[in-house]
Amino acid sequence: xxxxxxxxxxxxxxxxxxxxxxxxxxxxxxxxxxxxxxxxxxxxxxxxxxxxxxxxxxxxxxxxxxxxxxxxxxxxxxxxxxxxxxxxxxxxxxxxxxxxxxxxxxxxxxxxxxxxxxxxxxxxxxxxxxxxxxxxxxxxxxxxxxxxxxxxxxxxxxxxxxxxxxxxxxxxxxxxxxxxxxxxxxxxxxxxxxxxxxxxxxxxxxxxxxxxxxxxxxxxxxxxxxxxxxxxxxxxxxxxxxxxxxxxxxxxxxxxxxxxxxxxxxxxxxxxxxxxxxxxxxxxxxx
Amino acid sequence: xxxxxxxxxxxxxxxxxxxxxxxxxxxxxxxxxxxxxxxxxxxxxxxxxxxxxxxxxxxxxxxxxxxxxxxxxxxxxxxxxxxxxxxxxxxxxxxxxxxxxxxxxxxxxxxxxxxxxxxxxxxxxxxxxxxxxxxxxxxxxxxxxxxxxxxxxxxxxxxxxxxxxxxxx
Amino acid sequence: xxxxxxxxxxxxxxxxxxxxxxxxxxxxxxxxxxxxxxxxxxxxxxxxxxxxxxxxxxxxxxxxxxxxxxxxxxxxxxxxxxxxxxxxxxxxxxxxxxxxxxxxxxxxxxxxxxxxxxxxxxxxxxxxxxxxxxxxxxxxxxxxxxxxxxxxxxxxxx
Numbered sequence: 001x002x003x004x005x006x007x008x009x010x011x012x013x014x015x016x017x018x019x020x021x022x023x024x025x026x027x028x029x030x031x032x033x034x035x036x037x038x039x040x041x042x043x044x045x046x047x048x049x050x051x052x053x054x055x056x057x058x059x060x061x062x063x064x065x066x067x068x069x070x071x072x073x074x075x076x077x078x079x080x081x082x083x084x085x086x087x088x089x090x091x092x093x094x095x096x097x098x099x100x101x102x103x104x105x106x107x108x109x110x111x112x113x114x115x116x117x118x119x120x121x122x123x124x125x126x127x128x129x130x131x132x133x134x135x136x137x138x139x140x141x142x143x144x145x146x147x148x149x150x151x152x153x154x155x156x157x158x159x160x161x162x163x164x165x166x167x168x169x170x171x172x173x174x175x176x177x178x179x180x181x182x183x184x185x186x187x188x189x190x191x192x193x194x195x196x197x198x199x200x201x202x203x204x205x206x207x208x209x210x211x212x213x214x215x216x217x218x219x220x221x222x223x224x225x226x227x228x229x230x231x232x233x234x235x236x237x238x239x240x241x242x243x244x245x246x247x248x249x250x251x252x253x254x255x256x257x258x259x260x261x262x263x264x265x266x267x268x269x270x271x272x273x274x275x276x277x278x279x280x281x282x283x284x285x286x287x
Numbered sequence: 288x289x290x291x292x293x294x295x296x297x298x299x300x301x302x303x304x305x306x307x308x309x310x311x312x313x314x315x316x317x318x319x320x321x322x323x324x325x326x327x328x329x330x331x332x333x334x335x336x337x338x339x340x341x342x343x344x345x346x347x348x349x350x351x352x353x354x355x356x357x358x359x360x361x362x363x364x365x366x367x368x369x370x371x372x373x374x375x376x377x378x379x380x381x382x383x384x385x386x387x388x389x390x391x392x393x394x395x396x397x398x399x400x401x402x403x404x405x406x407x408x409x410x411x412x413x414x415x416x417x418x419x420x421x422x423x424x425x426x427x428x429x430x431x432x433x434x435x436x437x438x439x440x441x442x443x444x445x446x447x448x449x450x451x452x453x454x455x456x
Numbered sequence: 457x458x459x460x461x462x463x464x465x466x467x468x469x470x471x472x473x474x475x476x477x478x479x480x481x482x483x484x485x486x487x488x489x490x491x492x493x494x495x496x497x498x499x500x501x502x503x504x505x506x507x508x509x510x511x512x513x514x515x516x517x518x519x520x521x522x523x524x525x526x527x528x529x530x531x532x533x534x535x536x537x538x539x540x541x542x543x544x545x546x547x548x549x550x551x552x553x554x555x556x557x558x559x560x561x562x563x564x565x566x567x568x569x570x571x572x573x574x575x576x577x578x579x580x581x582x583x584x585x586x587x588x589x590x591x592x593x594x595x596x597x598x599x600x601x602x603x604x605x606x607x608x609x610x611x612x613x614x
Contacts, residue, residue, distance in 0.1 A: 001331060001540070001572075007290055008309035008355050029510070031356075037510050038351045039332045041310070043572045044540035046512040051309065053356065079345070083406075103421025104402060106333055108345040109352065118509050121583065156580070156587045157509035190420040193579060221583040257586070260578040332576070 003041035010053040014060075014139060014166070020052050022141055022164045028052050030166065032060075032075055035102070035110040036118055059139075059168050060113065063087060069171045074113020079104070081112060090174045093132060093201060096183040097124045103191045113167045116152075119159045119222060122193040124185070126153055127217035130225060131181075131199040132172045140165035156221035178203050180285050182278035185218075186270055188261075194218040195262050196270035200278040207237050207286055214275060219256045219267045226250040229275065238286065243279045247272040294358040298323070299367025307354050314338040314349025316357075317364060325365035325394045329423070336422035339395035340364050346402045365394040374401055376439050382452040384435040388426035396422045400436045404443065412437055459565040459585045463593040464605040466558040473527045473552060475600050485596040487588060490514070498522065504536075508584050513541035513573060528552060534567075542571025557605065561593070 011017040021028060027049040031037055040046050054060065060075040063086050070090045072081070081087050082098035101107055101115075101124055115125040116136065129136075129149040136152050138145050141164055149170075152160045161167060185197040197217045202209040212230040217223045229250040236242055256267035291306040298321060307316060312331075317323045317340065329335035331350045338349035341363040368374045374397050380386070387393045396419065403410055403418045410418065415436050416429075424432060442449050465472055475481045479500070483492045488505040495501055500519040505512065517536025524530045529552065535545035546567030553560045568574070569581055577584065 002312075002315075003310040005308060005310050008292060008353070026512075034353070034356070035333060035348075035351050038312075038353070039576075040510040042312075042331045042350065043576055045572060045576065046510060048512070055356075099417070102333075103336070104399065104418060105336065105339050105346045105348050105421055106351070109347050120509065122579070155590075156583045158587075190417045221587060257583050259580065259582060 001042055001044060003038070004044055004047040006041075006048055007050040008053065009050060010056055012056050014057050014168070017052060017054050017057060017166060018139060018141060018164070021166070024050055024052070025163065030054055032114050033077065033110040035106050036114065036120075054166065060166075065090065065174075066171075069173055071169050071171055072112055073169045074111060074116075074167045076112045078102075078107035078110050078112070078115075082107065091132065091172050092175060093181040093183055093199060094125075094128055096181065097128050097199065100124055100183075100185045100191075100194075100197075112170070116170065117159060117161055117167045119153050119157055121156065121220060121222050122197075122218040123223075124183075124194075124197070124199070124217065127197065127199040127215040127223040128183075129170060129172075130223055131201045131213040131215045133213070135171045136160075136167060137169045137171065138165050139168050144168075153222045158222075176203060178205060180204050180209075180282045182281045184274060184277060186274065196267050196274060198271075198274040198278055199223075200275075200282075202233075202282060204282070204286055207239075208235060209238050209282060210234050214250065214278070216250075216254060216271055216274070218259075219254060219271055221257060224254055226253055226271075226275070228253045233279070238279065238283050243276060243283070246279060247276050250275045292355050292358075294355055296357045296360050296362055298362045299364060299370070305354075309353060309355050311354045312338075312350050313342070313347075313352045313354050313357050313362070314340065316354035317349065317362070323364050323366055327391055327394060329391075334421075334423070335392075336395040336399065337392055339398045339422065341368070341398060341402075346398050365397060368398070368401070374398075376442065376449040377401060377404070377435070379449040379451050380435040380438045380442075381432070383449065384431040384438070386427060386431040386435040392422055392424040392426075396424065396432060400432075400439075403436065404439060408440065408443060410440060415440070457567050457569070457581050457585065459563075459567070459582070459589060461563055461586075461589060463561045463597075464555055464557055464559070465561060465593070465597050465600065466605065467597070467600045469527050469552050469554060469559045471600055472559040472561065475596060476550070481596065481599045484599050485592055487591040487595070498524075506538075506584075506588075508577075508580075508587070511541075511573070511577065513538045515541075515544065517544070538571070538573060540572065542569060542573035542575075544569045544573075563589070565589075 029048040031051045031053050061073045064071045078101045081094050088095050115123045119126050134149040136147050182200040185194040187194050196219050199215045202212040212233050214226045215223050229246040232246050251272045256264040258264045293306050295304045314326050326340050326349050327337040329337035333348045333351045339346050340349045342360050399422050479494050483489050491503040498521045503516050505514045515536040515538045520533045522531045531549045533547050537543045548565040551562045
């Protein structure tokens with residue numbers, strides 16, 4: 001199908017983009033990579049009267065090392081993350097996750113910021129940003145504000161972004177030498193939306209894990225952290241018995257939502273499967 | 288609201304100027320306005336890969352890219368890449384392995400394969416399969432396509448050429 | 457798709473019942489409601505703009521009430537067309553019960569979404585329906601001057 005007609009503007013400066021957005025309100029949609037938006041417009045599931053192309057905005061570009069954190073601009077593509085040396089060194093969880101996103105042709109255009117701003121429950125980056133304890137940097141008519149990933153994702157496709165705001169970048173704490181991570185997505189075919197996924201990270205000292213972050217995606221209306229399972233594992237000697245308890249805790253605490261392919265019970269089960277694999281992977285790295 | 292926008296892009300090495308509606312996809316512009324029928328339209332949702340073309344050196348979905356977004360860009364389709372010889376060994380290998388039946392997926396498949404060979408010259412068979420999972424084929428069952436790509440990876444690694452199937456004049 | 461849930465509203469039953477039947481209250485409670493009118497005691501027409509993620513689909517629909525027991529329960533059949541985006545139809549049953557703190561509203565819904573929205577949005581239909589229902593009750597409760605208190609709503613599967 002072909003999209004309904006719309007106008008197209010490509011501002012050169014962030015403040016212009018913000019004014020255009022404020023002026024047009026509901027009639028406008030922002031386009032960056034367009035991999036979600038254009039599919040939506042092609043199906044006429046939305047008919048905006050104008051698209052505001054933000055791909056020229058300098059503040060949204062680039063991956064830079066800034067002291068104790070990595071700044072990832074909203075316009076950075078999935079491929080740029082996949083291929084970046086800075087990411088490989090300072091945020092290897094993202095490098096592990098990137099090849100799971102759709103397919104290469106889509107990764108070449110789709111953006112980090114786009115994935116975060118939509119907050120699709122099946123998306124990889126929202127879950128990773130929670131696990132990495134990212135900070136979102138947002139610009140609006142009132143200026144800049146910062147919010148933690150934890151507070152950013154509110155509900156299904158609902159983030160803290162107001163209609164007149166633009167996500168500019170995120171800051172990610174740098175990977176430490178003691179960290180261990182696990183990323184996996186279960187799907188019928190490579191590149192499909194996940195049936196269930198896990199982005200996990202922890203610090204290890206000897207046979208103990210601390211600062212555990214276990215974020216599950218595609219099991220609920222937004223990515224969700226298994227906080228009780230995390231609390232169980234933190235500071236305790238990691239062994240098969242503890243893994244069993246953590247798996248049971250994660251299954252009990254997360255209320256999975258069914259979708260068109262899988263029941264809530266199936267997703268509940270897979271939460272445990274993923275966490276078991278993740279913790280066993282972390283255990284193996286300690287031996 | 289059919290305000291047309293002026294755009295200028297290089298397509299297969301040729302500078303093209305046009306005035307088009309913003310809602311026009313790149314692949315529709317290439318096929319309908321420039322009569323480059325190589326890239327095909329399948330799902331218009333980005334899933335099937337039949338519309339895959341190259342923009343600024345990277346493969347993209349022609350159905351998920353507006354022609355206006357290609358303003359100032361370098362666009363390459365199967366026509367141009369064939370002419371330049373960039374896909375020669377892949378194309379020979381496809382013919383050798385019967386990796387093509389109706390041909391609908393082939394343009395996208397070849398472009399995807401070419402980027403794999405460039406970015407992951409040491410790709411394993413499993414990695415080839417994962418990479419091309421974004422290109423649907425309804426005819427071949429994929430094995431012949433994977434075999435063809437693996438052959439090219441191996442030949443290149445050894446610095447060899449793929450033997451032409453047909454003797455060229 | 458099935459959606460079953462319960463909401464506790466901090467308001468007495470007669471107020472809740474009245475609110476559920478008041479076009480003006482519904483206009484302010486239904487997320488994205490652009491137009492709403494009562495054609496007859498049993499029939500309501502509405503135009504609603506659904507905004508979820510990148511989707512902005514305008515639906516025109518009608519609601520037909522039946523088995524009405526005032527201050528207690530009613531059934532409704534609804535159908536809506538979203539133009540090129542698709543269509544929806546379904547049935548719902550709503551029951552009000554006295555509960556500690558106010559009124560317990562229980563609802564069971566069966567719906568099918570067809571067309572493009574059903575195909576593309578299929579994987580998120582349950583989650584979207586739950587969100588719409590949650591948003592509706594939040595706004596509805598605010599309109600009544602009370603509060604919607606979250607309970608385990610147990611949205612069940614396809």
